Amino acid sequence: MSDAFTNAVLAWFYEHGRHDLPWQQNPTPYRVWVSEIMLQQTQVATVIPYYQRFMTTFPTVEALAAAPEEVVLQHWAGLGYYARARNLHDAAQQVMALGGEFPDNLADLMALKGIGRSTAGAILSLAWQKRGVIMDGNVKRVLSRHFAIAGDSSSAAIQAILWQLADSHTPNQQNRAYTQAMMDLGATLCTRSKPLCLYCPVQHTCQAYRLGTPTAFPQKKPSKSIPTKEAYFLLLENEKGQLLWVKRPPTGIWGGLWCLPELPVAIDLAQELKTRYGLIDAHIEARASFKHTFSHYHLWLKPLYVRGTMLMVNDELSQWCDKEQALTLGLPKPMLTLLAALDDT
DNA sequence: AATGCGGGGAC
DNA sequence: GTCCCAGCATT
Numbered sequence: 001m002s003d004a005f006t007n008a009v010l011a012w013f014y015e016h017g018r019h020d021l022p023w024q025q026n027p028t029p030y031r032v033w034v035s036e037i038m039l040q041q042t043q044v045a046t047v048i049p050y051y052q053r054f055m056t057t058f059p060t061v062e063a064l065a066a067a068p069e070e071v072v073l074q075h076w077a078g079l080g081y082y083a084r085a086r087n088l089h090d091a092a093q094q095v096m097a098l099g100g101e102f103p104d105n106l107a108d109l110m111a112l113k114g115i116g117r118s119t120a121g122a123i124l125s126l127a128w129q130k131r132g133v134i135m136d137g138n139v140k141r142v143l144s145r146h147f148a149i150a151g152d153s154s155s156a157a158i159q160a161i162l163w164q165l166a167d168s169h170t171p172n173q174q175n176r177a178y179t180q181a182m183m184d185l186g187a188t189l190c191t192r193s194k195p196l197c198l199y200c201p202v203q204h205t206c207q208a209y210r211l212g213t214p215t216a217f218p219q220k221k222p223s224k225s226i227p228t229k230e231a232y233f234l235l236l237e238n239e240k241g242q243l244l245w246v247k248r249p250p251t252g253i254w255g256g257l258w259c260l261p262e263l264p265v266a267i268d269l270a271q272e273l274k275t276r277y278g279l280i281d282a283h284i285e286a287r288a289s290f291k292h293t294f295s296h297y298h299l300w301l302k303p304l305y306v307r308g309t310m311l312m313v314n315d316e317l318s319q320w321c322d323k324e325q326a327l328t329l330g331l332p333k334p335m336l337t338l339l340a341a342l343d344d345t
Numbered sequence: 346a347a348t349g350c351g352g353g354g355a356c
Numbered sequence: 357g358t359c360c361c362a363g364c365a366t367t
Contacts, residue, residue: 039362040364046352080353081351156346192359223359
């Protein structure tokens with residue numbers, strides 16, 4: 001392999017790449033795998049504390065597979081994209097069913113839940129030190145700039161071109177170094193804004209640099225505006241001062257997490273509280289609404305402080321908790337804001 | 346091809 | 357406010 005681009009990227013990496021990230025120490029397939037899942041759509045600095053806690057509690061794939069999903073989700077609380085945690089837990093059990101040994105080929109890795117083409121390539125490369133090809137946000141940005149790839153980078157056609165470019169420049173030797181190098185290049189020099197082209201090892205062949213518009217790539221199609229929704233969230237208090245918490249269904253927003261009961265706004269509130277909770281003598285106070293933004297919609301959360309006599313019985317999907325207990329459930333961020341609304345007048 | 350799925354960092 | 361982050365699953 002005498003690829004000038006590849007050689008320049010590799011030479012730069014040994015001098016200027018990142019070599020001290022937590023998952024780079026003792027890079028077993030398990031440790032690399034957990035890191036890759038956490039790092040999907042999540043920045044390195046955000047992941048590190050979660051990764052440390054997670055690996056302390058679940059040091060092996062056996063430990064992860066044997067843990068209750070509940071506990072796994074608690075360790076993920078606040079990180080977002082909770083399907084990643086459920087898939088990770090499922091996949092750990094898949095691996096145990098394979099005898100506890102991780103697959104070392106692309107197809108079998110991709111058969112594990114939550115592992116797609118890029119994550120499989122990363123594990124092959126970083127953990128197994130085999131030839132693996134990745135296509136994350138960093139690689140997409142570096143390649144689309146260096147080769148001035150025009151067109152919506154999320155479209156199938158452009159993705160195919162980028163994968164082809166990635167594959168053709170990925171070396172057989174020093175593959176792990178190259179994989180890490182491309183991510184480091186994208187994260188530290190070829191950044192989304194204000195790229196540091198003067199320090200770039202492939203500036204002299206970069207077509208976007210030559211055009212004078214490096215940040216014009218990758219191109220994306222204009223984003224459409226996202227909708228706004230609203231919902232009630234119940235601070236439903238019993239005579240002991242405890243709040244009712246419900247476990248959300250596995251799919252959808254905050255899947256599998258404990259949250260306050262959510263009610264649509266387009267209902268007869270008193271009637272709904274009576275039929276759902278057997279609530280009589282209801283006393284309802286609206287607290288200040290606040291907005292939370294997801295990747296695909298805005299949500300106005302409307303807290304309702306509700307007291308009264310409740311006749312309903314608990315099931316496994318609901319429980320009463322005092323504030324201390326609630327904080328141990330592993331709550332998504334907006335639930336913490338809702339709790340604070342309890343203290344308002 | 347389009348959509349669902351969090352939360353936060355950088356600007 | 358906008359954009360994007362070591363993407364993947366589902367439809």
